[in-house]
Amino acid sequence: MTASQIVDDAYGTYAGDPSKAAFLGGADQVLTAEQVESFVFEAISALDVDGKDVCLIVPDGTRTCPLPMLLKPAHRALQGRVKSMKAVIALGTHQAMDEKHIARFFGFRPGHADEVYPGLEILNHEHHDPTQIVNLGTVPAERVTELSGGRLHDVPMKVELNRHAAEADVDIVIGPIFPHEVVGVSGGNKYFFPGLSVHEVIDVSHWVGALIGTHAMIGTRPVSPVRALINEACQLIPAQRYALCFVVKSNSEVLHAVSFGGCEDSWAACADVTVQTHVVYKEKAYGTVISVMPEKYEDIWTAAKGFYKLEPIVADGGLLVIYAPHITEIAVMHPGLKDIGYHTIDYFVKQWDRFKDHSWGELAHSTHLRGPGSYDAETGVETDRVRVALATGIPREVVESVALEYIDPATLDLAKLAEDPDTFVEPHAGEVLYRLESERPGV
Structure with a gap:
């Protein structure tokens, strides 16, 4: 719904x-x-x-x-x-x-x-x-x-x-x-x-x-x-x-x-x-989407908008990369995120007694950046619709500790990536929303 x-x-x-x-x-x-x-x-x-x-x-x-x-x-x-x-x-x-x-x-x-x-x-x-x-x-x-x-x-x-x-x-x-x-x-x-x-x-x-x-x-x-x-x-x-x-x-x-x-x-x-x-519709989903974040976003708490605004055009199983070499912190004002990491809504709801006393705002942000998915409480397996990677100044060990993928931003050639028909690069991510043409109202 x-x-x-x-x-x-x-x-x-x-x-x-x-x-x-x-x-x-x-x-x-x-x-x-x-x-x-x-x-x-x-x-x-x-x-x-x-x-x-x-x-x-x-x-x-x-x-x-x-x-x-x-x-x-x-x-x-x-x-x-x-x-x-x-x-x-x-x-x-x-x-x-x-x-x-x-x-x-x-x-x-x-x-x-x-x-x-x-x-x-x-x-x-x-x-x-x-x-x-x-x-x-x-x-x-x-x-x-x-x-x-x-x-x-x-x-x-x-x-x-x-x-x-x-x-x-x-x-x-x-x-x-x-x-x-x-x-x-x-x-x-x-x-x-x-x-x-x-x-x-x-x-x-x-x-x-x-x-x-x-x-x-x-x-x-x-x-x-x-x-x-x-x-x-x-x-x-x-x-x-x-x-x-x-x-x-x-x-x-x-x-x-x-x-x-x-x-x-x-x-x-x-x-x-x-x-x-501020809503752009695309005919197809992409295997890889690169969100290039402006410097006005100083941590992942704010730069996560690069995920929210582009996740709808990532193909199932695809990869969304938040590219922001200038960012060195997960969340300056919300250190509790390092304790819980990034997870789907299912992960928290199915373990509510464990997380109910944590900041609900931080829980919400966590689910927003991880995106749609599911969690099997019996096996402990979390399944995501898309993969999320940070190509930032945050060290690998910190990124992986919050359950996200790490990419060294120095290894990414944005101009070359943009030439790939299965890759979409947004050079000023965070404010314009992308959706599939099939989601356009009235379609």
Whole structure:
């Protein structure tokens, strides 16, 4: 059963209404910077923010995002009107961005943020610091069961959020939308949960995604069970919530579309575009797929997107290689992955008593990178649909200890490999989803 087949009336208005959002562009359009800046300034200027505390929620550097193009006009529309203005980087559990990285991403000289964004305080989300987190309440276990499509039982979800977003009068998400392995299509409320949250919401939502499976989930447009859980958690946020969503061509500053409105409505408007612009269909599956990861992915926790986005076009028994010589760590913020390794969902489910107390977020990530497969509890044999190899700067012994294959990146000639008709090389992996033509909706 696909994610789209399990959406039902339990999700109510969570689907969002694109017609309620201000919108510019389309799947076949390229917007100019002037068009975007004018749209953003007018949309933000119309908000009732005078004398209020405003929190802007922005992505980290693992997303293609021409942030200054969006943030500068938003800042101009808010400056002089608001009581306070903060920008919180929605790291989730990713590594914090340092001053140099923040400056480059936001578009100012290190140490001179006030020259470009006067009055704007820029902060990393600190999921590990309890003084920076506010408990907003709990989604009851029975509601979790309902929204997860019956996948979880007796599991309430405590909702905790970064205090700057929780204590603001107005929250404005500013971020791109891409196909996503856990939630179907990213963006919108996902910047709150998991972007500004802590482990409980992350663990529950990601584990539901793992139980569904990335192949069924990724790039599906309807509201998925995971997004329904996230949207439910957002109902506990006291602030007014808006989203400035946009669809950006991967590895560029080219925008196809931009929308603004309530979080659900704005997300829906751009989600309709990204499933057209960021999903590529191939006529055949390949024996070998090479995902070349950009340097913005600093560990396998983030670079695993090179697997999620290309696994659908790997033939049964084929090989997917994550090529990233610059990566030297499995997961800087998640050392527990070295304890469990990478396995199929079956491996964990059939040994649940052994793994149930481990971080569900780490379990979910593990299954996402290993992909579809099965586990025979009697024989201890794990069978994968595809093989996964790392061609990185991570030592062989570490790679093999987490149950993945090792390839020395120096032995790979990407140009020569690309000449093989049974090999596909994606030079900028991580954001564009590949599927087989037979999986195209309506086929």
